[in-house]
Amino acid sequence: MIIETFDSLPSTNQYCELLDLREVEEFTIINAREQTAGIGQRGNHWESQPGMNLTFSLILKPTFLPAAEQYMLTKVVSLGITDYLEELLPPSINIKIKWPNDIYINDHKVCGILISNKLSRTHLSASIVGIGLNVNQTEFPSWVPNPISLKQITGEELSLRPLLENIVQAIQTRYIQLPTNPAILDQEYLSRLLRLHQPAHYLYHGEAITATIQGVNQYGHLLLTTSESRPLTCQLKELTFLP
Numbered sequence: 001m002i003i004e005t006f007d008s009l010p011s012t013n014q015y016c017e018l019l020d021l022r023e024v025e026e027f028t029i030i031n032a033r034e035q036t037a038g039i040g041q042r043g044n045h046w047e048s049q050p051g052m053n054l055t056f057s058l059i060l061k062p063t064f065l066p067a068a069e070q071y072m073l074t075k076v077v078s079l080g081i082t083d084y085l086e087e088l089l090p091p092s093i094n095i096k097i098k099w100p101n102d103i104y105i106n107d108h109k110v111c112g113i114l115i116s117n118k119l120s121r122t123h124l125s126a127s128i129v130g131i132g133l134n135v136n137q138t139e140f141p142s143w144v145p146n147p148i149s150l151k152q153i154t155g156e157e158l159s160l161r162p163l164l165e166n167i168v169q170a171i172q173t174r175y176i177q178l179p180t181n182p183a184i185l186d187q188e189y190l191s192r193l194l195r196l197h198q199p200a201h202y203l204y205h206g207e208a209i210t211a212t213i214q215g216v217n218q219y220g221h222l223l224l225t226t227s228e229s230r231p232l233t234c235q236l237k238e239l240t241f242l243p
Contacts, residue, residue, distance in 0.1 A: 002028045010037040012057035013130040021126040024059050031056040054133040054164055064179050065124045070117050071220030074101050075189040076178055077113055077129055080171030082192055096194040099222050104194055108148035110134050203240040
């Protein structure tokens, strides 16, 4: 594990995009105390006060993974983060993975993940895993939906460097399982999936529906059944979760 920490970067993922990833050692971490233009899923801005949270990118080289199965990396990273949070927080805390790549605690967002994959023919050659974790921030702008931080849960300020190292080690433990035991990753990912088998409200192409999440297919598409028993297979921008 190599950690390079910067006082400020526009975006750790964008910084990694400028690197020659062939020359970068796997499990190199680009960490920023402040991101001035952090990017979330769907191109959204990631809000983080300087020096209060973890905002970093992790470089992986899963050359064994076919491009069609790249969503397995999201499962690996999500499980690694939730593994560590389950160790850190009391058992009464409800930690879930919100499709496609957010981590929720008690129905509030604590972590976002953004993965950029590089391809070499039919397989991945490198992946840039951007992670933003709310740690010590306790006040958020009104436009940020459902935020929560670890300090708000524990009442304690956490040291960022040990937290970063422990989370990456937890991801690495899950990453090692990927070539040999992907079925375990599939099972445990589903067991932690927010709203699995629970009827809930969504917007599907802008239309309000009631549906039940049944799972996630190998391409990372969300599988649902509507209240009228109609099956749906949803990609990222087709579905919006409603309260």
